[in-house]
Amino acid sequence: MPAPLDEPPRSRKTLRxxxxxxxxxxxxxxxxxxxxxxxxxxxxxxLQQIEPEVLGLYWPVRSEFNAALALQSDxxxxxxxxxLPFARRTPAxxxxxxxxxxxxRAIDExxxxxxxxxxxxxxxxxxxxxxFTRDGFRLGYGGGFFDRxxxxxxxxTTVGIAWSAQQIEASEFRxxxxxxxxxxxxxxxxxxx
Numbered sequence: 082m083p084a085p086l087d088e089p090p091r092s093r094k095t096l097r098x099x100x101x102x103x104x105x106x107x108x109x110x111x112x113x114x115x116x117x118x119x120x121x122x123x124x125x126x127x128l129q130q131i132e133p134e135v136l137g138l139y140w141p142v143r144s145e146f147n148a149a150l151a152l153q154s155d156x157x158x159x160x161x162x163x164x165l166p167f168a169r170r171t172p173a174x175x176x177x178x179x180x181x182x183x184x185x186r187a188i189d190e191x192x193x194x195x196x197x198x199x200x201x202x203x204x205x206x207x208x209x210x211x212x213f214t215r216d217g218f219r220l221g222y223g224g225g226f227f228d229r230x231x232x233x234x235x236x237x238t239t240v241g242i243a244w245s246a247q248q249i250e251a252s253e254f255r256x257x258x259x260x261x262x263x264x265x266x267x268x269x270x271x272x273x274x
Contacts, residue, residue: 096254097220100212100247101143107244108144116244119269121151124242125158127267128205131238136161137177137206139242140185140194145209146242153182164203165196168226175226176200191224202234208263210243214254217241217262217274231261241266241273248273 107113128136141147152158164177170190178187179198187197208227212220219241221227231239239261245268256262266273 093220093223093254096249097211097223100220100249103246104211104244105144107246116269117146117151120146120242120244120267121155123267123269123271124148124151124207124240125155127240127265127272128152128159128161131205131240132159133161133203133205133238135164135201135203135205137164137166137203137237138180139207139209140165141209142193146244148207148242149182164198164201165194166226166230167195168193168224173225173229175230177203177206191226203237205238205240208239208241210241210247210266212247212249212254213241213243213263213266213273214249214251214256215274216251217264217266218254218256218260219263219266220249220254225259228259228261232259235261239263239265243268245270245273 138149163180163182165180166175167178168175168189168191178196179201180196185194185196187195189195210219211222241263243266
């Protein structure tokens with residue numbers, strides 16, 4: 082239920098914790114398999130329209146949609162050159178590295194599976210969302226890695242990936258100066274923004 086208009090929005094930390102817990106419950110529910118197939122189809126359709134030259138993916142953590150697996154197992158999905166992010170904590174920095182689609186052989190400084198390929202700038206990136214607004218803003222894990230990367234690469238098409246239940250009402254989330262709107266967001270219900 083959204084907060085009344087005279088109350089400040091929840092803290093990002095509280096909102097993030099709630100949304101991750103809801104996503105975990107959803108991922109283990111009997112609805113998850115059907116939603117996964119629908120999100121995979123929606124994503125495939127979007128990528129066929131965008132026609133990326135190099136697609137930046139993400140390695141899924143904490144019940145995120147596995148876009149890499151969905152695209153690799155879909156015979157109708159476009160076969161594209163791929164890249165995975167590699168994050169450094171100090172100084173905070175993220176880059177994409179070419180990826181062959183095999184199980185990642187590297188781990189970045191945030192403990193996430195990553196590629197050990199050469200650095201590359203994808204023209205389209207899939208961005209995992211902890212939460213999202215209808216106008217394209219994303220709530221992530223709070224490290225700011227994607228926001229900093231997107232600020233340096235404003236020409237890149239950004240496709241947020243989320244379950245529809247992760248949508249945040251405007252009264253719950255106010256974008257801050259560093260937040261960058263995504264080009265569009267894809268859920269199991271199709272394109273949101």
